[in-house]
Amino acid sequence: MTAGAVVAIGIGVGILGLNSMNATPQYEAASRVPVAPLAPSAHPVSAAQPVSVTVPVVGLETEVDVQPPAVEGVLTPPEADTATWLDDRGLAGADSSDTVYLLGHSAQYGGGAFDPLVDREQLKSTVMPGDEIVVETAEGAVVYQVVSTEFYGSAELSSIPKVWGESAGRLVLVTCLFDADGNRIEQNLVVFARIAPESADEQ
Template sequence: MSRRIRRIAAWVTGAVIVGGLALVGVGVWQVLAPGTATASGPERRVVERVAEQLPAAPAAPPTRLEIPALDFEAPVATMSSEGQSILNPPTASDAYWLSDFGKPGVGTDNTVYVIGHASADQRAVFDPLVDRAAGRSSVLPGDEIIVRTETGAVVYEVVSTERREQSALAEWELLWSNVPGRLVLITCLFDATGSTVSDNVVVFARQQESSAEAVPST
């Protein structure tokens, strides 16, 4: 694992001190915010699959993320890890694409990473992606994720989800490996009361063959 990957990985583990710098983790937003948290995940719905209905799109920066089974949509902004000592999504309402890695679409050369905050009071972008009562991701294997880009839309199918201790995320080689055609979503899992960030939730998805050539599953 390269130094840059280790630095980024340390950031997503949570609040960690590395070389005297505080690296703020994904999901640590308004931990002490007032209000009553919703413990369960969002309602799921039955939807038609769209992978075969959409034409292939050349690799391009993402602008929007959709998960039809959860009736979830969110804007995707861009952030770079280069030259950053504190990596923290600047807003809670947007998901963020890490521009130092792959772009979604045909011709991509790396994993596509999209990260976002979860919150204590259900006001952050990736709150619907976690089911606190069940202690897992609300996104399930088989779900389609649509990534809208500047050139069209790219469809991914979720192949697995993981719940990992924050301290273990930095050394997780699978997470940081270069896999063209793979999408990874990362956020944090608060407990059912909304008071404590315990683990990270990671979603692995594979770009569908209708949009690109097949890629290895995780």
């Protein structure tokens, strides 16, 4: 982590948001679908910048852009329908030495890149331990497996070591929440995942 990133995280990385989502109402209750596991067909690839991310079990599929620098301590993905990657943290791949962070919005009425991660009717995560997350890079696909999910208050998120600790082979998805009027809900869903053995370096 660079010194600049420490400052940004320290004063409010948990406050992810847009002033207004202005999305056309299209939200449907999140659902899970049976999918064949991808890990058995995976193989180690060199660490590289994420370009897309999918979570097959909930139908999430979105491109990944580079996260712009924090403004007044706030990291805000500029587009609702695209995830962003913290480029001063980990790359995705077998030989990555740090956690990979992907950020995205989740909106009450749809239009957010990470909408499928949240069951808005019950305000809980739709993904479960063992579910696969596939991060595509220029080097190939990297398969991660969900370890746990947690909700954190936005005000506390930036100070939680579990979220921001450096860890090789780890992936963290952070999504903000918005209500029907486009106002930010002061909670963030955090999804913790580890690289699948098949995508990791052979020992």
